Amino acid sequence: MTTMPMFPLASVLFPAMPTALRIFEERYFVMLARVLQAERPEFGIVLIERGSEAGGGEQRFGIATVARITQLRSDDGTVGLLARGERRIEVTRWLADDPHPQAEVRDVPELEWSDELQPLHDEAERLVRRTLAQASEFTEQSWPADVGLSENPIDSSWQLAGIAPVGPLDQIHLLQSATTEQLLRGVIEATTDAAEVIAMSWDEDMPPADDAD
Template identity: 65%
Template sequence: MTTMPMFPLGSVLFPYMPLQLRVFEERYLVMLARVLDSPPAEFGIVLIERGQEVGGGERRFSIGTVARITQLEAPESYLGLVVQGERRIEVTEWMPEDPHPLATVRELPDLEWDDSLLPRREQAERLVRRTLSLASEFANQEWSPDVALSDNPTAAAWQLAAIAPVGPIDQIALLRSDSMAALLDNIIELTEAAGESLAW
């Protein structure tokens, strides 16, 4: 268990994935100043379940990901940064805000890769790329169907979870996966459902 500064967002951060943030709220500027002053420059990101990103008072999911700051820039009106998803965490208790959100968290176990899962991972990749291509016919997608994946099989599995064209609630289900096999099965199931909805 450890106490960690937290940044509730309207999006999900996955391990091995980058995320761009624009920070302008005073409480989060204070948080980043503290984080940058105490290496490693990390904080937790959780998805907002209900409410708004600005102003506080939102309800938050308990599952999240540690974000490590990799890039930082400071234009006049906001702080821009790029973070990298690291370890998964679960919030066990929300603490009084100081002035930003704080929580007691526990790290969730890393998902272990087994080479016997390679056919399932290849199936998931084909399905995700095909569904991204289909989805791109209806709207602009954040990820291209031919986006490159890592040579690291664990990283590639999480990257597939991140680029799959599913909504944030389904992304939370993927983030909660308790084994690599379950993660790949969940990617396949949720992406198939997304593809079926596009076909109607």
């Protein structure tokens, strides 16, 4: 068991994915100072189940991702940081805020790769990229359809989950995957659902056809 500072958010961080955060609450300034004094500058990012990001008192899910700080900058009383998802952790016990959230955690086993999964990976990648391209017709997306992925197949599987245009509840379900196959099939299922919603939006936005005389 390890005690780790935690940062509750309204979004999920996956392993091998970057994130940008803006620190403006005093409790997270304290957390950041403690993290930077540690041997490894890392903390956990956990999805909020109920409540809001600011002020505390939120309820949180029990699985999270360790974020390692890669860059810091200070501007106008706030601190901006870039971090990268490293590994998954399970919260075994939430501790009292001191003053920031913290928990006792343990590592979740790493996913394993088999070359037999390559066709499934390729299918997931094609679907995610196609759906991102379709979604970009309606609204600006966080990731372009041609975004580069890692050459490491486990990392790129997590990255597909991270760039897929799906909501946080789908994301937390993907983060809980016990195997790489389960992760990739989950990405395909969630993205297929998202693509259907996009297709319905497309049909609703299309002007009615003129009657032919």
